[in-house]
Amino acid sequence: MEIFIEIANEEDYEGFYNLKIDKNNVFWSGFKKPPKKKKLNEWFLKQLSRQDRIIFLVRLNDNPKKPVGYLYLDFLEDDIDSISVSYGVHSDFMGKGIGTKIIAHAFEYVRANYTTTKLLVGWVSTKNIASMKVFKKNNFIETNETKKVLLVDFNEEITMIKYIKNINH
Ligand SMILES: CC(C)(COP(=O)(O)OP(=O)(O)OC[C@H]1O[C@@H](n2cnc3c(N)ncnc32)[C@H](O)[C@@H]1OP(=O)(O)O)[C@@H](O)C(=O)NCCC(=O)NCCS
Numbered sequence: 001m002e003i004f005i006e007i008a009n010e011e012d013y014e015g016f017y018n019l020k021i022d023k024n025n026v027f028w029s030g031f032k033k034p035p036k037k038k039k040l041n042e043w044f045l046k047q048l049s050r051q052d053r054i055i056f057l058v059r060l061n062d063n064p065k066k067p068v069g070y071l072y073l074d075f076l077e078d079d080i081d082s083i084s085v086s087y088g089v090h091s092d093f094m095g096k097g098i099g100t101k102i103i104a105h106a107f108e109y110v111r112a113n114y115t116t117t118k119l120l121v122g123w124v125s126t127k128n129i130a131s132m133k134v135f136k137k138n139n140f141i142e143t144n145e146t147k148k149v150l151l152v153d154f155n156e157e158i159t160m161i162k163y164i165k166n167i168n169h
Contacts, residue, residue, distance in 0.1 A: 001096050002061040005071065005105045010048065012057055013041045015067040019057075024091045028128060030151040030158075052077070056109075058089070058102060068093040071102050073110065082119040082164075083110050099134045107138065111167050118167055123147070123160040135163040 008016065019025060021034040035043075047055055058069035069089040076082050085106045089098045103122070110117050122140060124131045136142070145162040 001093070001098065003058050003068070003098060003101060004061060004064070005056050005058050005102065008044075008048065008055040008057045008070075010045060012067065013044045015057060015065075016044050016055075016070065017041065019067060019070055019088065019090055022088075022090050024094070025088045028088070028125070028131075030149070030153060032153040051075075056105070058098060069098050069102055071106055073106060076121075081117065082121045083114065083117050084121045084123070086122075094130070099130065100137050103134055103138045103140075107165060107167070111169065115169050120165045120167060122163040124163060125149075126159045126161060132161075132163075138165065140165045 017035075017037055017040055020029075020040055023034075026032075026034050044055075047053055052075040054073045056071040056073075057067040058071070059065075059067050067090075070087060072086040074084045074086070076084060085103065087099065087102045087106070089102070107120055110120055120140075122131075122135050124135060132142075140163040143162045143164055147160050147162075148157050149160055150157050
């Protein structure tokens with residue numbers, strides 16, 4: 001499945017909304033209900049103006065209008081050597097290698113564009129087997145560093161593991 005990945009812009013809010021109401025994305029983002037359209041669109045537009053975040057959308061070569069995945073790169077205020085990644089793939093397109101390509105893209109993009117960045121970081125729930133596989137397939141190292149995150153909607157605490165990959169410029 002051929003894809004391309006590009007930075008999102010204002011016209012993409014409809015496609016972004018479609019990704020964020022997908023049941024798997026709602027669940028893994030820690031929510032019980034999908035986001036409200038107006039609120040999500042306001043949030044999306046605000047994100048695009050942030051200096052510390054870049055949002056990318058993933059598109060199919062043969063049907064580019066409707067994005068099938070997303071990627072955020074976050075610049076961390078308290079750790080200027082690292083960039084953190086978050087990503088997702090629409091349920092209809094999972095298990096086709098797209099998640100693996102997204103993380104490969106994140107690495108190549110950071111290596112090419114942020115020459116002072118030393119580390120790419122991903123935090124993954126211990127229950128998210130697919131995402132752990134994606135990071136491992138991209139040669140990330142599973143660290144001993146963990147953090148607990150409270151999923152308010154589920155009143156449940158989950159453990160996240162830190163995955164890292166060095167960037168050798
Ligand atoms: C995690 C996610 C991005 C993976 O995307 P994807 O396009 O399905 O990933 P890929 O197809 O590249 O590879 C996933 C790997 O996990 C496996 N996998 C997929 N779903 C799985 C599941 N439920 N249980 C176990 N393994 C699973 C696939 O078989 C594949 O492994 P393989 O190459 O050994 O066969 C996608 O499941 C998703 O969007 N989930 C919801 C949001 C999310 O969790 N984001 C990541 C937060 S850290």
